[in-house]
Amino acid sequence: MQKLKLFINNEFVESKAKDFYEVFNPSTGAVLAKSPKCLLSEAESAVASASSAFKTWRYTPVIKRVQVLHKVRALIEERLDDLTLCVATEHGKTWAEAQGDVLKAKEATEHAIAMPELMMGESLMDTSSGYDTVLYRESVGVYLGIAPFNFPAMIPMGWMVPLCIACGNTMVLKASSATPMTSLKFAEIYKEAGLPSGVLNVITCGREEAEALIAHPEVKGISFVGSTSVGLSVYKNASIHGKRVQALCEAKNHALVLNDAPIKRVAAGIINASFGCAGERCMALPVVVAESGIADALVAELIAQAKALKIGPAYDKTSQLGPVYSASHKESVLKWIEKGIKEGAKLVLDGRNATVKGYEKGFYLAPTIFDNVTEDMAIGKDEIFGPVLCIKRVNSFNEGLALMNNSEFANGSVIYTQNGYFAREFAKKTDGGMVGINVGIPVPVGLFPFSGHKKSFFGDLHTLGKDAVMFYTETKCVTTHWFTEEEKLNTKVSTWDGTI
Numbered sequence: 001m002q003k004l005k006l007f008i009n010n011e012f013v014e015s016k017a018k019d020f021y022e023v024f025n026p027s028t029g030a031v032l033a034k035s036p037k038c039l040l041s042e043a044e045s046a047v048a049s050a051s052s053a054f055k056t057w058r059y060t061p062v063i064k065r066v067q068v069l070h071k072v073r074a075l076i077e078e079r080l081d082d083l084t085l086c087v088a089t090e091h092g093k094t095w096a097e098a099q100g101d102v103l104k105a106k107e108a109t110e111h112a113i114a115m116p117e118l119m120m121g122e123s124l125m126d127t128s129s130g131y132d133t134v135l136y137r138e139s140v141g142v143y144l145g146i147a148p149f150n151f152p153a154m155i156p157m158g159w160m161v162p163l164c165i166a167c168g169n170t171m172v173l174k175a176s177s178a179t180p181m182t183s184l185k186f187a188e189i190y191k192e193a194g195l196p197s198g199v200l201n202v203i204t205c206g207r208e209e210a211e212a213l214i215a216h217p218e219v220k221g222i223s224f225v226g227s228t229s230v231g232l233s234v235y236k237n238a239s240i241h242g243k244r245v246q247a248l249c250e251a252k253n254h255a256l257v258l259n260d261a262p263i264k265r266v267a268a269g270i271i272n273a274s275f276g277c278a279g280e281r282c283m284a285l286p287v288v289v290a291e292s293g294i295a296d297a298l299v300a301e302l303i304a305q306a307k308a309l310k311i312g313p314a315y316d317k318t319s320q321l322g323p324v325y326s327a328s329h330k331e332s333v334l335k336w337i338e339k340g341i342k343e344g345a346k347l348v349l350d351g352r353n354a355t356v357k358g359y360e361k362g363f364y365l366a367p368t369i370f371d372n373v374t375e376d377m378a379i380g381k382d383e384i385f386g387p388v389l390c391i392k393r394v395n396s397f398n399e400g401l402a403l404m405n406n407s408e409f410a411n412g413s414v415i416y417t418q419n420g421y422f423a424r425e426f427a428k429k430t431d432g433g434m435v436g437i438n439v440g441i442p443v444p445v446g447l448f449p450f451s452g453h454k455k456s457f458f459g460d461l462h463t464l465g466k467d468a469v470m471f472y473t474e475t476k477c478v479t480t481h482w483f484t485e486e487e488k489l490n491t492k493v494s495t496w497d498g499t500i
Contacts, residue, residue: 002033004180004204006042007187009049010197015042021177021204026092026323027313029361035180035204043172043209044216046201050142050170051218053198058139058168060196065166066113071193072162073113076106083185087152088314090179092323092363095315097277101153104446105186108158108464111446112166118469119167131481131498137473139168140244141220144213146174146234148225149325150280150385152182159450159463160223161186161200167472169220170199172213177204178325215241221471223463224248225282228383228409228455235458246459246471248452250383251282251411254392255440256400256426258417259293266416266438267301270389273414273440275309275367278324279387282456283412283434283441287373287380289392289400299371299391303349306367306389313359323363324386330363333386337368340379340388345370351387375403383409397422405431410453412442433457 003020005012015036023033057065076083080102087098121135143164147156156173164171175183180202187202213219214237221244224234231247238245255273257266273285290298312319324330334352341347351366365387373380373390380390394400404413413432417423423437433451436442443450449465451457461471481498494500 001031004033004035004184006036006038006046006204007184007200007202008042008046009201010191010195012184015039017042019206023090023178023181024326024363025089026325026363027089027315027359029327029363032090033181035177037177038203038205038209040209040212043203043205043213046172046203047142047213047216047218049198049201050172053196054139054141054170057165057170057196057199060168062116062119062166062168065168066115068190068193068195069109069113069162069166072189073106073109075189075193076102076109079185079189083153083182085315086182086185088322090181091149091152092314092325093277094319094322095317097322098314101151104151104154105158108154108446109162111464112162115166115469118466119473121475127479128498128500130484131479133477133479136476136478137167137469138476140472140474141169142218143169143171143221143223143472144174144219145171146210146222146224146226147176147183149176149178150277152176152179153186155225156183157186158446159225159468161190163464163468164223164472165195165199167469169472172201172203172219174210174213175202175204180204211237214238214243220244222246223471231458244471246461246463247457248282248450248463249456249458250409251284251452251456252287252381252383252407252409253283253285253412253414253432254287254289254404254407255285255414255416255436256289256397256404257291257294257298258397258415258419258422259291260418261294261416262418263294263297263301267298267305269416269438269440270302271305271309271367274389275306275321275387276441278322278365280324280385282452283443284385285414285440286384286388287390287392289394289403291397291400292393292395295391295393299348299369302369302389306349306369309367311354311364311366312356313362321367321387324365325363327363329386330365333365333384333388336379336384336386336388340370340373340377340390343377343379345377345379345390346372375406381407397425401426401429405429407431408454409456411456412436412452414440414442
């Protein structure tokens with residue numbers, strides 16, 4: 001069994017930890033490796049490495065910094081299959097989903113490569129007569145990235161690392177202890193691409209060590225993705241210690257399907273959005289709000305298409321639905337299904353007894369669909385994070401929109417319709433930060449921010465897009481004035497000295 005290492009100061013080092021986390025292959029149920037619950041001293045050494053590297057990396061011209069990312073991008077393309085296999089093996093995404101995870105990391109890297117232009121400041125000559133002002137964007141310092149299990153490539157090595165370091169900062173990445181192998185492979189890529197020692201450090205640790213890093217005086221900002229309860233705690237603790245923080249949290253995305261929607265195509269989009277990645281993504285679509293005139297036909301089509309999905313091991317390229325990531329998470333989803341039954345929802349497709357021949361010990365669940373879910377049922381309000389779809393029924397557009405906006409989460413929201421008026425009204429009035437009009441997973445490309453609202457996000461600046469550039473930089477305004485020969489002789493200076 002492989003015992004994973006830490007990546008500190010450009011070296012893979014063996015941890016002195018006594019406690020380890022098991023890394024599973026969800027397709028087989030076997031243990032792949034063990035990741036260390038690193039010692040606090042080891043976590044602090046990663047911060048020290050990042051802090052030391054920042055002293056020179058911040059003054060490395062941005063054009064030089066992104067040259068490293070050009071090489072990283074080339075290596076990602078060169079090793080796409082290897083990285084895809086790693087994601088599929090340690091997480092359980094199907095091959096296509098895992099490849100997309102890696103490609104989204106590449107996309108964010110390409111966005112970061114544009115940093116020489118993105119970091120450009122602003123200037124104005126004669127802000128007052130003879131006075132000029134220039135605004136610069138500068139790096140901030142050491143950032144802590146806290147990554148979740150569900151996107152081992154896209155989130156840590158897309159949303160966090162490339163943008164952070166392109167802006168001249170350094171990072172300590174707390175990789176998910178359940179899916180750390182992909183992050184370590186990327187660390188190897190960054191090293192090979194010529195990233196200086198200490199600019200990127202990768203560790204796995206427990207909550208106690210993570211909280212100590214959040215409070216560490218050398219850590220200036222935290223980027224977190226995970227549950228709402230932990231995200232709110234991170235946000236509060238980081239804010240108390242004067243840190244910048246962005247915390248991306250849970251969701252319960254809804255799709256409103258109006259009577260004029262084309263049923264087969266809409267059902268295909270919903271199936272993809274609901275059961276892709278086994279439902280383990282914050283932009284999954286776990287709730288469909290169907291207008292009454294289309295509801296029966298839509299549910300029948302959803303059942304038919306869900307039944308047709310091929311369940312299998314993640315690295316079988318013909319599999320359309322892989323396992324959930326762990327045995328404990330499978331048990332959690334099963335308990336949610338039981339809860340839905342007890343709450344009175346109608347179970348129209350039961351995926352609890354899924355098995356895959358030859359992979360009987362894998363963590364498989366088949367698509368599960370509940371109909372007639374009402375607003376007082378927890379399965380329709382709380383995040384399940386599995387292949388479970390809830391159908392709610394409404395009588396009108398306004399009723400459906402109000403129901404959706406009643407959610408405490410507001411990551412994404414979707415409408416399926418061919419009616420331009422209702423589409424525009426929906427885009428204008430929905431609380432969701434990322435809106436899809438006939439698009440089941442409305443995640444924008446990395447040029448735009450991943451902009452959840454309500455309890456789906458805590459902070460001011462989102463990840464990706466221009467928000468990310470602002471999050472990873474701080475502004476400095478320089479006002480300049482040059483004395484004329486006559487002015488050199490003046491002995492009186494205005495109280496406001498050129499600022500008015």
